[in-house]
Amino acid sequence: MKTEVEIISGRTLDQGETVEEKLTEDYFKAVSYCELSEEDFGTLELSDGDRVKVKTEFGEVVVFAVKNKDLPKGLVFIPMGPYANMVIDPNTDGTGMPQFKGIKGSVEKTDEKVKSVKELIEVI
């Protein structure tokens, strides 16, 4: 099962706290998840610790699924960093700024493993 979403990325306290320790487990935990609304979490029949594959026309990435009761249906949030950057829109429309927020895509449940930071850079 798959659900259509709009993806945004952004800073979190945990991401900021570990940003100078990118090769550690703490940073991996801080950036390798995707927050979904309660409704989308239920539609995809997800449980805590499940993984989801986030896909856009620019790429795909497997991350952990996290429920966020404050998110509206259809909006998902991935902390800024290498996982979000696998799926965001690299085009800058002449401004120099890729579109890090508001990218159309889909989310589906998966059994695939979440790659480590080092594995992620290998597949680029």
Added chain:
Amino acid sequence: MAEEAEKLVNVICTFCGSVCDDVQFDVEKYKGKKFCKLGGSKFSKKERIKSPMIDGKEVSYEDAIEKAAEILVNAKRPLLYGWASTVNEAIRLGVILAERVGGIYDQCASVCHAPGTLALIEEGVPGGSLGQIKNRADMVVFWGSNPMEAHPRHPVRYSVRAKGLLIKSRKDRKVVVIDVRKTKSANMADLFIRIKPGYDYPIISALRALIKGEEDAVPDEVGGVSKAQLKELAEMMKSAKYGAILYGLGVTQSRGRDRNIENAIKLIQLLNRHTRWIIWPMRGHYNVVGAGEVPAWETGFTYAIDFSRGYPRFSPGEFSANEVLQRGDCDAALVIASDPAAHFPRASVAHLKKIPVIQIDPFPNMTTLVSDVVIPSAIAGIEAEGTAYRMDGIPFRVKKVIDTDYWSDEEILKLILEKVNEKLSAEEVV
């Protein structure tokens, strides 16, 4: 107690653009006091790059710098990127180096607040300092900005609970948060307005129409916000004595980008016919302002600057790091005080993996994994001193409070520049 006090030194935080100047650091325990979670992590012990490296092998600083100079001189058009987490003295040398090697200077704002720079080129910026916000602002609007997670002490020191000359308590100030999701910052607001992603521009236009008295031009709902709520917000803004829109990456990184800010500046211009309003970006890295202002001293431009013709040219559509990398327009890169391998889209990182990369940074990160030459540096604000501009452009002298064997960014760049000059002079003689 006396012994305890002696270990504490006053420092200036070198994490975010708030550049807190009221924090302390215990040099014996290597532990901060009064910091937020972000600053506390900056001023704590973490894994460092142990030694300069070439192709993963440990070498001396001199050898790594020699190799870095060789890469830069041999490249037709190197990209020199980063700069937001180092001091102005180092940035100054970086600009000279970019010019000398005919390269491209770009900095972290290019994936952060640079769209705001494009907007102010068009419209100017009705701005103010953090002190003015603290002392005068009776209304603060955080638009696409989440200070509780990105600038945790900003609300306390300047913008929400700060007590100032005219603002005596939290009750004297109205706080509005506008965002696509209910962030941690939304909880501190008197009014939270959730908007649809990518609808900042039409919402700003609607507010302009309402403030101009052209209510009929506004439909019943704009970008997920009812007309009634927009009217309430417009009225609040007009009634404020001194208002501030503090915007974040929610506005600059989504649909509309620079045009969103341009429209917001026009809204501020309109409000200033009725009362006093300012607009200001919530800058991220502690010296990202310096990374823009220092190149502007010489070139007049703050980012995306190409020196390949011997004189500076500014064009974000051509010379910003992501455009350059995605088109394969650079054949080497020097990355300092930044981690583009983690923070750029994969299409840009793919080219970074193909070219020789020189990294200068205190900490190992994803760019370290793709770098050919790695040069570890001292941490500015702890192990190296220099000048940084706070998010509102106020300069601070960040301190060296601990001795280290690591070289400062300034020392490293000075020697790279010397080596580059030697090599280029030799070529010119031949």
